[in-house]
Amino acid sequence: MIETLDNSIQLILTGLCSLIAFVRAVREHRREWLLLGLFFVTFFLGDLYWTLYYIFYSRTLVYPFIPNLSWYTSYLFLAILLLLVKDKKGEDKAPIMLYLIPAFTIAMCAYYMTFGDYVSNLAVAVLMTVIMWNAAKGLIRVRKQEEGAEKLGLYMMSLLFCIVEYAMWTSSCIWEGNTILYPYYWFDFLLSICFVLFIPAVRKMVDE
């Protein structure tokens, strides 16, 4: 029951967010909206495939690479969006603190590999590193006032999205259950809210 509710909420929200982003992309001819729309729609399609398979066959996929590919592609589009909006002028050396990000993602990747396969965990680690690195670097640049404050929302949302994803994956490794008390669902609800918050963040960036 809780799983169906969780999946339905996420499907509705990602579907609506895709629609809003694509309408904006068509109206404003901005690549930022197109990439955000692709980020939402790939996540939506992965969720939809997973949910439909579960409804029709009452079991999870034996070869889940289509939904996995779709979810990883959504991270790819978010990474592309962050790389695209990055301020190219005045590229400086990354602060030492930023190297904590690859250290964290590699450690988590090694932990997840004890539960799942190597290739997909490695792909996720690379994509998450790119997203978190660029988001954190962007945040530092905004604080130093080297880059426009209009991108602050996007950087913060990207970091929050990655943190919630990691919290969700880790909770599913530690606790098992199928009730509202199971932390996996709290983080998945939070992830659904994160999707919605990307819209005002990108709107602020594009409008300014």
Place this chain on the structure above:
Amino acid sequence: MNYIENIYICLAAPLFIAAFCVRRQGRTMLLFVVSGMTACLLSSYISTFLAAASGADMLTASLTLAPLVEEIMKMIPILFFILVFDPHKGDLSASVMMTAVGFATFENVCYLAQNGAEHLSHLAIRGFGTGAMHVVCGAIIGIGIISFWDQVWLKIGGTMGLLSVTTTYHGIYNLLVAQKGTPAYVGYFIPIFTTFAVVIPLRNHLSGRPVQ
């Protein structure tokens, strides 16, 4: 036994001959239809091989392996065209569409050869559904190529991402049409709806209007 090579020869031969008898634009389009059919034939071989190699049954193969193989194979002629001939963006979207049309046509004919042609209403729905699904996938790739084809890293990342979008879209279609009754009809209807709601309104974008 389904002699798909024989069907392929019968369908592709007149198009191939005609390609030598028409002028440049027409020839390119005819060759893309043939390349779509060839991609469909090769996809069938590769999917069957992968299913046998991984020990997957035919249903699992059609739901998980076939969408990925088919979308990659459909993209190969387009990538060849882009990398070798460096075409105009407008020509490119028409080429993507023609490849999709060739692929869908060959797939429909193979379905007819395998399942018979007596149920017109079902075949009409299936024909439009499959045709629309391949056209939608072609349009997604076309829009992506037009939007992301100006920087190398964006080109590679964007193309891979869009390939994944089409694969999942195709996978959802296969998942729905593999069911009986309403889910199958919903599956056939989704691509038709997407064509009218998304692809047709975006025709101008497909003709190469730039994105900022």
